Amino acid sequence: MKKILPFFKRFFYFFSLFFYVLLTAQTDSLEQKIVKASKEEKIEIYMQLANKYSKIKVDKAIDYAKQGLELVKTENSKYTGFFYLRLGYFHNDKSEHVKALFYYKKALEVSEALNYELGIGKCYQNIAVTHVKMGNYDKALDYDLKALKIYEKNNDENLITGLVGNIGSLYSCRLKDDENGLLYYNRALEMSKKTGNNEFRSHILGAVAEMYIRQKEFAKAKKVLKESLDIAEKANYPRVVISVLSNLSLISIEEKKYKEALMYSKRVLKMRLESGYTEDNTLTYLTLADIYEKLDDIKATEFHYNKALSEAKTSKALPQLSRVYEALHEYANRRKDYKKSYEYVLKYNKAKDSLFTIKKDKQLKEVQAKFGLENKEKEILLLTNENKIKALENQNQSTTQVLLIMGLMTLTIILLTLFGAYKNKQGNNKILAEKNEVISQTLKDREILLKEVHHRVKNNLQIVSSLLRLQYKFGNHKSSTEILQEIQDKIHAMSIIHERLYKSNNLSLINLQTYLDNLLSHFNTSYDLPEQNITITTAIDNINLGMDRLVPCGLIVNEIIANSIKYAFQDNTNGHISIKASKNKDTCTLTIQDTGIGFPENFEMESSQSLGMQLIQGLTKQIKGTVEIISNPGACYTITFSMAG
Template structure:
């Protein structure tokens, strides 16, 4: 849901004003430089890092220095703590991969020390990362692991934090009662400890839970209780966030005039405290309400204001959302030219979030590799020259000392020298050619990635155009046909997306592709019926020529199951099995829905989707077999291209 961010405490941080924090930073850095002993230096650095998570680059820099010093004195406890602080610093920078990697290093040291409190902290931290990545069941497992240790050790505030995190997972899993159970346990502990900041945070999260469940009156009650405490403790950041959340509850109820003052108050506080990221987000929310009131001039004004801030601070997420609202608003006003312009900007912002950092890392590694290869070539050539010179000097000394002139030997030596020079220049030329070929291959790889990226973007543009046409027609049959075409385009776009994100630009890992395709299709359907997916897919890579038709086949079969096969409240499931036997791929798709009609006949199909399935199976030189027993089952096999 837009603009709502559940608060998960990665660690327990104190609040201090900016002037005090800056003074403390200066004092701690002076202490660090003045200390003579490495242990004291590390302790000063740890204090400095904890105060500077909001400046992650600085926190990362000093965390790495702390690790070097800890490693130097071989202090395992300080190493464990230093890696933990580095992980938190990476987390605040948005680098979840490096954060998890360093938490696992910290965990290994805490395990070596048998430090259960440290282990519990790491399990909780890794759980937070998995939660942010949407891996909810893994996050839940880690939180529970952390909670068990904390309950053995005591420390009520830390227990309350993990209980709150478990509540967040159950909230996202839409298990309302379970989520409330853990939130209330957390809340009870915080009330006992008079932890006002924690109480306000959990009240806000309960508000989010009721909001997501559509119980907006209850959500507003908990938000307002949270707001009272946040005002009492002068938590301006929290106050602005909760005001924004209250605005959202009124917005979803279409009480737009009631939402506006809450958004405006939130914006005023964010301007006061300099929260540029939050300000850009709340301006987008306020613009959305103005749009709903058909006050388009104010809507555009707020969106352009948000765009300016987002560009200035490099807030790609807010920029993406801003462009999305702009293209949607222009589309509503039938300004197709401007809608298309901002749709392209929206796609570009969305893609840059996924690819900018990976491209930067690839270029860095490529430059490093080329430099190392160049240095190695120079070193080898220098060594060969030195060896050749040494050999010539030795021959000269022997000839001088013996004073024997052997015409035959001279001839052999001259011939050897000529061959040596020939081979040397051949080697040099071959090395140069190899480096040129490598550079050419690297350039082609980047080109192929860019081609796949552009193809995927063009597919998305086509998808958007289909969507625009669907929204501009009242003919339900046309809308349905355009929607199905959009899904087919989406399955092909996904192939190219997987290709430009993979190391191998010619093959696609099928288990990842099918999983993502199912998510893409289920997200696109406005259905209340739940279903489970069972994937039995071996570690198989297929070329684009095979993956595209196979993706379209699954697109049609999954769509058919979601639209026609499942009943609300039943234990619905889709099972896909793909396995390799010698040089053949065997595929089986089945659901446990209402099944196919008794008179089902492959040769007399009227459905475009199933006709397309049959054509695509033939295209990859397979033969479709249908089982009309319980549910629907489709089988086929095909040979791998040689």
């Protein structure tokens, strides 16, 4: 095996070099023809050049497609639609998804103007692919299903095959529904075998392998990947070769063959950079960072993590950005850099929340229900037409015998009696079916809410974990009793939120006044405030906040009140803490003031090294707010933040 692998690498290198030289010679010849060509000939040449360079240099392919578009963009023709579609495709390869959507929608306008149904379907399919890359799965499924209806109407098996594979990937890779994903994959594989479309087959085999990798069935995955790679290399499909090599690298990592994994990933990155297919550079850089960390090359590890973050920010694709922040959070943990770990977990939660919401889950189900309803309406219409035909045939039959008529009348009466009984039974069945449907939908809704609860609890546990590490890091000078009290306060501040959600009919918003009353009750009991002659008063507007705002707010209030109780009042003097909250449109202003000794002279919050002050600043930044402090003469904090988004 060790001897075969270098031979295989050399063979593939020479094959690629030969193909590149041959392709370059062909493109040079085409470029020479442009000078003397007519307009129609130039259009055809630009189409050929865009297609040929799409396999070796995406930027050059874009340049040729734009030159071709300049010749035809004032007219609505198949050439205009072709160049718009190709430009969308090329920009997706470069992770420029907003530009890709722009060109696909221009292509859609052309197809609609030409009343070209298959062109409309292709535009829908490519728009769906772009929305998947951007994390908009509800929109992606909507466009995919609309495209599938058009392809089935036109009975185009090649297009149906590719789209069915795309829907399988959407279910399996994005929605984590392998059962539905495998159904679509198998259907697509059968169709690709029937039509002889090897490009679709190699793509779909690669997607099936990814599903096996997620299920940790590496032997199955490698077998399917080998079949996909054989097809892709023979037919020169570089995108599929890149995808297969990426997956082989992931399997090698799982099998602890890190040098082999590094070889695959380096080759993937080289092919991406040479061809301009940058759409998944982020994931390749993350994989390389993971491999280098396992090989104890910290410098290379951090270089590739930084490259991954840069690529993800440039592409603005939420799925990739959330994966980078999660990886950086875990890496910072392993390096025991808990401050950075806390920052990254906040960013990861924000990106993850944007991807996973009840609203999006509901929208996906509405799209699926809508598509199913439309199919049922077609079936009903077909049955109605059949009944009309039968009625016309009955009208054409003449009845000449009176006895037959009387017999038919008698039979009709019997049938009407039976029909009445049948309708009565059908009505009861319908009522029962409706009740079952309501019960089924209720169970599904509860399942969705349970997933959301688990998601929120997981986020809060990650925050608690990060707070514990920070408390440990900054708590060297404190007694264990003090540290435990501070930890208990923070966790209790978060647990009150879950208690309010449990008791509330509204699972998305909590009233700030109600929450603070519960929090202050905890402080009165835990710190025995009456015994210390300390009182706390509130003046809160009617403000409702979601968990994303309330968790940071609760921790901020907790930290400030705890600081005041511990440090503001000396010699058992009477102390008073006031909390005020007001709103102006979408902006909330929270003011917390005590009558204590105030801040030291020349105190600056930004330069403070205390955990409390760093937490207040970090949590305020998380809700995109500002914090100001003054001594008047006691300590006064003013936090202003937006309640929207």
